[in-house]
Amino acid sequence: MQDMKKLAQLLKQIEDQLVVCMRCGMCQSVCPVFAETGRESDVARGKLALLDGLLQEMFNDSDGVQERLLRCLLCGSCAANCPSGVKVLDIFIKARAIITSYKGLSPVKKIIFRKMLARPELFDRLMEWGSKLQGIFIKPVDELLGTSCARFTSPLGDRHFSSLAPKSFHRMVPYLNTPAVDSGMKVGFFVGCVIDKVFPKIAQAVLHAMKHHDVGVFIPKDAGCCGIPALSSGDTNTFNNLVRYNLKVFSAEKFDVLVTACATCTSTIKKLWPTLAEELSPQELDRVKDLAGKTMDISQFLVEKLGVREAAAAETGEKTLVTYHDPCHLKKSLGIAAQPRTVLQTNPAYQLREMTEADQCCGCGGSFNLQHYDLSSAIGKHKRDNIVESGCSVVATSCPACMLQISDMLSRAGDRVKVKHAIEVYAESLDKK
């Protein structure tokens, strides 16, 4: 039998956050997982009650609670809607870490997180190897759980993968350091794993846009993963190492803003680095806070720092209809929804048409998709239906993880809708100028 008293002790650190939940049940109206299953253990209220149960030593082991805790997209819909202001994501992530540290990380995850993710050069090489051997992937990589930037590695089942790009972005651009020109502005560019390995074209679009605006760009050699895969699996150790590692490589240069084109990376850096990274020296913590403070989503940067505006309406001619999907990590955790829409409307060849429930989660949720593929697909199916119903031929979004899920859903249904990143649509308009 597990020592539940000890676990309860460990969980004490989240008690003050747990008691904030008044069990009103309002989170039932927004949780995508609950909408599919109707099970209380899938909604925030249920999970919080279970954690409370662990804290009160009501269970003989933590397995059941842990399993249910992992049936969650970490989409933050509940937190964004909670009348009581419960910091649901903070609680869930901390609880995952506490339970994992108490039970120990599974050996496979240990290899993956500690040996691979935490060592970017090694991880990169493995992925390249993977991209050459698509379809006959090695077992440990299949089990690379817990991550939005990892699910593309699994060649299981009938899912329609966006395959690994033949050449990842860091091969094309291993290092970049261009000065600020007329704009007087320089950015650090945090590429992120999924863009690097699956959608290098998004990173190219970012560079294209920066060049167009004469913005200097710094990309360090061997930049690491933002750490969310490890963190959401409860491996704080690897997370801490990654935060420290990224801090180091990005302090090599001075820049005004750290931009990313991945909603998940943005929200991880902004919200989780400063609050959840541990064992940092006070100086390091200050630097993390400084970096988090100047991190921006690429559309937000274009609109707020470069003053990009919608194109004048008068344009005539055939327009491509585009609809926009709000990534949870952008809208619900950071409140960014208008800026990407503005960016889409800079391109006169497109016309924006909203789908219903544009901010409904696509159901990806990193490891959730791997472990609960059917549930994830059921949630994704609603997104697919809304996209198709909008009658648009392009769906744009701001997160490569959402793009993976949406592509999977659309292609399985045989729809001919293109999936693009907002910055790609923007970059296309620059081509024509």
Place this chain on the structure above:
Amino acid sequence: MISQTVIKEFESILGKDGVFLDETDRHTYSYDAAVLEPVLPSVVLRPERSEQLGKLVRLCNENAIPLTVRGAGTNLSGGTIPTKGGAVILTNALKKILEINSEDLYAVVQPGVVTAKFAAAVEAKGLFYPPDPGSQAVSTLGGNVAENAGGLRGLKYGVTRDYVMGLEFFDVNGEIVKTGARTVKCVTGYNLAALMVGSEGTLGVFDKIILKLIPMPAGRKAMMAIFNDMARASETVAAIIANRIVPATLEFMDNFTIRAVEDYSHVGLPVDAAALLLIEVDGHPAQVEEDAAKVESLCKEMGAENIRVARNAEERDKVWEARRTALSALAKLKPTVVLEDATVPRSKIPEMIQALEEISCRFDLTIGTFGHAGDGNLHPTILTDKRNKEEWHRVEAAIDAIFDKALSMGGTLSGEHGIGMAKSRFLEKETSRGTILFSRRIKAALDPKGILNPGKIIGE
């Protein structure tokens, strides 16, 4: 404990997926929105079709298994806590809107339909279902009927009871009972629906509900009246009604609540005001203009410092956003929120508000008061931390004092949140010993083994 044989039978009715036995899952059906101790059920059942529901009820009765029906579990009185263990039956898979009839103005629904979804579906047909409890985004219609839920529009439009035209429910033997009809008039048999509304799952299990719909009012106008004096605000409520104007909504907010809302949502409320009234009139556009003008001048006469009339939909939304965020704003201040709903005849509102202030001082507690002033249903909201035992005792004493005060004014224990576990011990105070015995005899006749939500409302 429930025998393996019975569990097998549950599984043969629902399939394994509809029967939750795992301790972890059961744990998540041990509470609701009331601040009460959780109790674990032995099994949780999730029927997807109505005939399954009937079979489950019969099986529970045959085996004397206590049975608690659960909608969204948002009631504030412990109505879905399975105090005797046994089975919890979930209705959230019975969620079909079976019919919306725009010619005869009624709808037929299954009990697990979510209130707001239903209201939206009805509105899409140009019709109106007025009961709008604050929990409508998640609450179920079955739960609304079983609690006789109210909402912001109670003053003019009444509460859930006023919209129940008919019911089909399973009695404890799993036999279907029909009452009421799809017609406006119906005198066929006893008026059982009246008995079932507000019965909190103690007399039968709803399977179908026939709800009355009304045409959507063509116009509406909202305004906010600001007062520097609490008494003036509450007297204005009485004055509006005395002048034979019936606003759709007439809501009150005290200074503490105003400040909490403003801190939280920055909607531009006057933080120095002693009290606010939020008023909306609706109906035929000409009537709306006339009523709005009358209300405005009444408020002025009664000494309102300032009146802001919403000029467009956006401003109207702002007014109601302020009200809707009241509970959230208060809830964020302290870990535990006790939302009371003792209700008084509306002429007694000024007196009640004064009494609440005294109670808050006497027990040294933070109480924010807002609510449906127009129908006398205030929500004194006590902010506390239930882990602080000493303070919690004072909270309990304050609740008793609030009840006593409301009753002494000819009011009632609960305007809309129900009795459940939380208030059953007070029931006799409001009614009489005879009332309880009479109710228990009805209960005993309809549910001889006492399996339907035992212990709720009338105790045991």
